[in-house]
Amino acid sequence: MKRWQWLSLVAALALFVAACGSGTVDTTTDGSATTGTGAATTEGTTATTADGSSTTQGTGTGEAGSGGEFIAFQWQGPSQANAYLSTGTKDLLAGSLVLEPLAEFDPAGQLVPALAAELPTQENGGIAADFSSITWTLQEGLLWSDGTPVTADDVVFSWEYCTNPETGCVADFATVESVVADDDLNVTITFTEPQPYPFTHFVTYTYPILQRAQFADCAGAGADACTEQNFAPIGTGPYMVTDLRPEDIVTYEINPNYRGIAEGKPFFGSITIEGGGDAEAVARSVLEIGEGDYAWNLQVAPEILDPMEGAGNGVVLAAFASNVEHLNFNQTDPAEDADRSDYAGGANPHPVFFDNPDLIRALSMAINREELVAVGYGAGGTPTCNIWPSEPAISTNMDACLTQDIEGANALLDEIGAVDSDGDGVREWEGIPLEFDFVTSTNAVRQSNQDLIADYWDQIGVVANMRNEDAGLFFDGTNASDASIWKFFADIQMFTNGSTGPDPQGYMVQYITTQIPESTNAYAGGNIPRYASEEYDALWAQLSGMSLDDPARNEVVIQLNDLIVGSGAIIPLVYRASVSAFANDIQGVGDLNAWDSEYWNIEEWTRG
Amino acid sequence: MAQYVIRRILFAIPTLVVISLIIFAILDLAPGDPTSQLPLTLPAEVREQIRESLGFNDPFIIQWLKWMQLMFINEPLHIIDSIFNTCIGDCESRARIISWSSRAPAVDIIFQRLPQTLWVLGASFVLGILIAIPVGIISAYKQYSAFDNIGTFVTMIGYSAPTFFTGILAIIVFSVWLGWFPSFYDSTLVVNSWDTFLAHVKQMAMPVAVLTLFNTAALSRFTRASVLDNLNEDYVRTARSKGLGETMVVTTHVMRNSLIPVVTLIALQIPGIFAGAIITEQIFRINGLGALLITAIGQADVPMVQTLTFMFAFLIVVFNLLADVTYGVLDPRIRYD
Numbered sequence: 001m002k003r004w005q006w007l008s009l010v011a012a013l014a015l016f017v018a019a020c021g022s023g024t025v026d027t028t029t030d031g032s033a034t035t036g037t038g039a040a041t042t043e044g045t046t047a048t049t050a051d052g053s054s055t056t057q058g059t060g061t062g063e064a065g066s067g068g069e070f071i072a073f074q075w076q077g078p079s080q081a082n083a084y085l086s087t088g089t090k091d092l093l094a095g096s097l098v099l100e101p102l103a104e105f106d107p108a109g110q111l112v113p114a115l116a117a118e119l120p121t122q123e124n125g126g127i128a129a130d131f132s133s134i135t136w137t138l139q140e141g142l143l144w145s146d147g148t149p150v151t152a153d154d155v156v157f158s159w160e161y162c163t164n165p166e167t168g169c170v171a172d173f174a175t176v177e178s179v180v181a182d183d184d185l186n187v188t189i190t191f192t193e194p195q196p197y198p199f200t201h202f203v204t205y206t207y208p209i210l211q212r213a214q215f216a217d218c219a220g221a222g223a224d225a226c227t228e229q230n231f232a233p234i235g236t237g238p239y240m241v242t243d244l245r246p247e248d249i250v251t252y253e254i255n256p257n258y259r260g261i262a263e264g265k266p267f268f269g270s271i272t273i274e275g276g277g278d279a280e281a282v283a284r285s286v287l288e289i290g291e292g293d294y295a296w297n298l299q300v301a302p303e304i305l306d307p308m309e310g311a312g313n314g315v316v317l318a319a320f321a322s323n324v325e326h327l328n329f330n331q332t333d334p335a336e337d338a339d340r341s342d343y344a345g346g347a348n349p350h351p352v353f354f355d356n357p358d359l360i361r362a363l364s365m366a367i368n369r370e371e372l373v374a375v376g377y378g379a380g381g382t383p384t385c386n387i388w389p390s391e392p393a394i395s396t397n398m399d400a401c402l403t404q405d406i407e408g409a410n411a412l413l414d415e416i417g418a419v420d421s422d423g424d425g426v427r428e429w430e431g432i433p434l435e436f437d438f439v440t441s442t443n444a445v446r447q448s449n450q451d452l453i454a455d456y457w458d459q460i461g462v463v464a465n466m467r468n469e470d471a472g473l474f475f476d477g478t479n480a481s482d483a484s485i486w487k488f489f490a491d492i493q494m495f496t497n498g499s500t501g502p503d504p505q506g507y508m509v510q511y512i513t514t515q516i517p518e519s520t521n522a523y524a525g526g527n528i529p530r531y532a533s534e535e536y537d538a539l540w541a542q543l544s545g546m547s548l549d550d551p552a553r554n555e556v557v558i559q560l561n562d563l564i565v566g567s568g569a570i571i572p573l574v575y576r577a578s579v580s581a582f583a584n585d586i587q588g589v590g591d592l593n594a595w596d597s598e599y600w601n602i603e604e605w606t607r608g
Numbered sequence: 609m610a611q612y613v614i615r616r617i618l619f620a621i622p623t624l625v626v627i628s629l630i631i632f633a634i635l636d637l638a639p640g641d642p643t644s645q646l647p648l649t650l651p652a653e654v655r656e657q658i659r660e661s662l663g664f665n666d667p668f669i670i671q672w673l674k675w676m677q678l679m680f681i682n683e684p685l686h687i688i689d690s691i692f693n694t695c696i697g698d699c700e701s702r703a704r705i706i707s708w709s710s711r712a713p714a715v716d717i718i719f720q721r722l723p724q725t726l727w728v729l730g731a732s733f734v735l736g737i738l739i740a741i742p743v744g745i746i747s748a749y750k751q752y753s754a755f756d757n758i759g760t761f762v763t764m765i766g767y768s769a770p771t772f773f774t775g776i777l778a779i780i781v782f783s784v785w786l787g788w789f790p791s792f793y794d795s796t797l798v799v800n801s802w803d804t805f806l807a808h809v810k811q812m813a814m815p816v817a818v819l820t821l822f823n824t825a826a827l828s829r830f831t832r833a834s835v836l837d838n839l840n841e842d843y844v845r846t847a848r849s850k851g852l853g854e855t856m857v858v859t860t861h862v863m864r865n866s867l868i869p870v871v872t873l874i875a876l877q878i879p880g881i882f883a884g885a886i887i888t889e890q891i892f893r894i895n896g897l898g899a900l901l902i903t904a905i906g907q908a909d910v911p912m913v914q915t916l917t918f919m920f921a922f923l924i925v926v927f928n929l930l931a932d933v934t935y936g937v938l939d940p941r942i943r944y945d
Contacts, residue, residue, distance in 0.1 A: 077895070077903075079707075079709040079710035080709075080710045080711055080712065082711075086646075087642065087643075087645055087646065087708075087907060165657055165660070165661070166661050167661060168657060168658040168659075168660070168661025168662060169654075169657075169658075170643075170646055170650065170654065170658060171654075172650065172651055172654050174653070174654075223711065224703075224704075224711065225701060226711070227710075227711065227712040227713065227716075230710075230711055230712070231712065245717075245720050245721075245795065245796075245895075246707070246709070246710035246712060246717050247709075247710075247895065247900070248720075248721070248795055249794070249795055249796055249895070251796065272796075274792060274794070274893070275893075275895065276792070276793075276889075276890075276893035276894070276895045276899060277792065277890065277891070277893040278890070281791070281792075281893060284779070284784065284791065285792060288784050289783050289784055289787070289790075289791055291790060291791060291792065471906075472640055472641070472644050472905075472906055472908060473639055473640075475644040475645070476639055476640065476641040477641045477643050477644060477646075477652065477655045478639070478640075478641045478664075480640070480641070481639035481640075483639075497649070498649075499649065500647055500649055506649075507649065517652075522652070523652075524652030524653070524656075526649065
């Protein structure tokens with residue numbers, strides 16, 4: 001008996017040893033192998049999927065799909081591929097390989113046509129003179145992946161699908177009155193009121209075009225039975241979904257009816273999106289081990305990411321859109337009483353922060369933004385003093401905040417009368433000690449930044465009591481949790497917000513007075529610091545009436561930015577980038593796209 | 609015994625109903641928002657509409673009763689239909705429990721994830737038993753010998769070192785430096801040739817090793833203690849004085865009696881296989897049931913969390929009963945009535 005116990009042990013060990021013999025690793029079912037040294041080589045780039053993904057479509061070079069498999073790591077795995085039901089960017093990305101909108105943004109934030117033949121303008125008659133409607137024209141000869149033609153009716157259907165209240169669509173069509181197909185190729189969107197910026201709907205990967213034939217029964221209450229459609233939508237993009245396992249893996253193969261096939265695009269015959277793990281693990285896979293070609297959303301501290309990039313297998317790209325990590329200063333009083341953090345028409349001001357721009361400017365002067373970036377973001381962030389940080393309306397008026405000035409902050413506080421009268425090391429404002437609740441979400445980078453900021457303020461006699469809340473509660477839109485940012489039951493908050501598009505109008509609107517969230521309106525509204533300014537409201541009303549080519553438009557945006565940042569409601573900290581990694585041999589990517597899908601030009605990507 | 613089993617089974621049913629009610633109540637009371645990962649600039653009205661369409665705002669009793677009907681009637685019917693290729697009742701448009709994050713039937717996703725959990729955790733469980741029992745028996749037999757001391761040392765390390773440490777260490781050594789094994793688990797790998805079999809073994813090697821170390825530790829200590837208890841019994845002395853060889857004494861007499869509590873322990877640990885080793889799954893990106901539970905909790909995907917936790921509760925109740933029955937069968941001294 002003793003013998004067989006030993007034998008079974010030896011057998012188990014033998015299995016182990018057999019597994020680690022050769023020194024090469026098959027990480028995929030296809031041919032791309034990595035060698036023992038960790039350098040990624042692709043031995044044989046011939047198509048290796050079971051049905052032979054190298055297509056023979058068209059009379060062209062026949063190169064489309066000859067590039068083999070492309071492995072992408074999205075550590076937040078996609079749950080499904082229908083953008084209109086997405087629970088986050090991960091789903092939008094998975095869908096963007098298959099579904100396309102009428103137009104998309106390039107990395108510079110410029111609109112380029114996708115399914116549309118050209119961009120509508122007032123000159124070509126696409127945009128009505130009074131901005132009340134916009135007419136898009138589809139390209140000729142567009143085919144869905146099942147071979148049927150794409151028509152304007154599909155655009156109409158996409159609108160019907162999303163505006164059916166029981167669908168639970170995540171895209172916003174509130175300003176759209178109607179979407180009508182003028183003929184097979186032309187569709188007109190009419191707005192409820194004039195929109196000088198009419199390029200919101202059916203633009204970017206948030207608003208793709210769905211096929212009416214496939215999704216016809218899926219609008220409204222029928223949405224629950226449409227798993228097949230949501231997992232494998234029929235689209236016009238370069239790829240089709242072959243298998244989708246929620247939050248696990250998505251596999252694609254080339255779309256034989258893609259319009260670029262004749263030109264040999266796309267290069268890769270199949271795509272695999274692997275989900276799971278965390279940002280550090282996927283960064284390691286691509287940069288150190290060489291197991292994959294692309295890793296998305298690398299929110300990794302620079303001290304970990306930089307050495308990984310140094311391994312030499314891949315490169316880290318960063319792209320800036322408009323995301324700014326910032327501090328919100330509660331302009332209302334979060335004391336635990338009946339109207340906690342309620343604006344109440346101005347009857348509940350914060351005892352220290354309300355109408356106290358100099359005090360908050362002193363707090364801003366004490367912060368060393370360079371250090372925040374060096375510790376938390378590296379190449380994925382840059383210091384900023386603007387809440388609207390993007391072209392073409394970048395303000396330079398607030399840039400004094402970029403230099404840390406502890407003495408200046410102390411002097412300013414002394415000057416405005418916030419002195420330490422009782423000698424306990426903490427200043428007071430009108431008798432109230434400058435001691436505040438400072439809240440953010442639970443996240444290693446945020447906590448290290450919180451720590452640094454609390455330390456800077458300690459040097460000017462201000463105490464910040466740090467707290468962190470679980471991200472699910474912090475961003476809980478039902479506001480069932482007292483930790484939610486909209487309730488703002490604290491003095492100071494820190495998180496990131498950013499516009500979903502390069503147009504500032506739709507973003508700066510969130511700081512007007514009618515957007516203040518409070519208990520009487522179920523905390524619905526984006527003006528989280530509860531900033532109420534008639535001047536800001538008037539300026540924004542002015543902006544919303546200006547046409548896009550009005551030269552004074554940028555100036556108004558800059559004024560809005562300066563107004564709210566100067567008022568003390570917000571202190572911007574870091575202008576944050578999207579950070580992703582690519583293997584060295586992937587070419588044709590160009591700049592990383594932070595305004596739209598990072599896969600936006602995947603048909604151009606090749607392996608060199 | 610039969611009466612006892614029937615009584616336990618009948619008891620299990622209200623137990624499970626109460627468990628589902630408690631799980632539901634806790635999840636309903638806990639704050640969470642299925643739209644929390646959407647952009648902040650999404651208007652509150654749109655978010656509210658999404659929640660409305662998911663059934664988030666329905667009163668808790670309504671949600672529970674709906675779920676009960678789906679879980680106890682519709683889902684079992686669906687399973688029967690898919691196994692036996694039948695069509696009971698309205699099989700085309702039968703309502704299923706829908707996950708809020710993927711809008712797909714929750715049970716389908718669970719069964720999709722089951723293979724990788726069972727492969728990795730099942731393998732480490734079986735391997736752990738195969739290693740732990742011999743090690744435990746030998747350690748007890750040769751108490752305080754070099755083997756025993758080394759065994760104690762190794763199991764102590766295996767039990768104390770957290771899997772997120774040993775896992776990352778294994779990845780650094782075997783994936784980054786040596787490049788022997790992949791650092792992630794490909795769940796679409798179909799084993800149909802020697803190469804793919806080898807690839808499957810390679811992607812399983814590290815997580816299985818890490819988990820086996822952990823499993824072996826506890827089980828071998830327990831086995832050792834149980835064997836030590838039995839080595840000093842009178843019947844062992846009787847067997848030796850009858851002239852039986854040491855091998856016979858240990859394997860036929862001691863081992864059988866020592867393994868009774870060990871088998872019970874093993875039966876109670878089996879539900880743990882399904883729950884998955886959450887940390888190990890996260891580190892090796894195995895995307896099994898543990899990872900599914902964590903993601904669902906983070907996304908406030910209430911139907912998925914409920915279905916999963918109920919499934920684990922069901923397994924625990926079943927294997928509890930199984931452990932008691934096994935104990936009664938193996939040990940004739942135990943009488944249930």
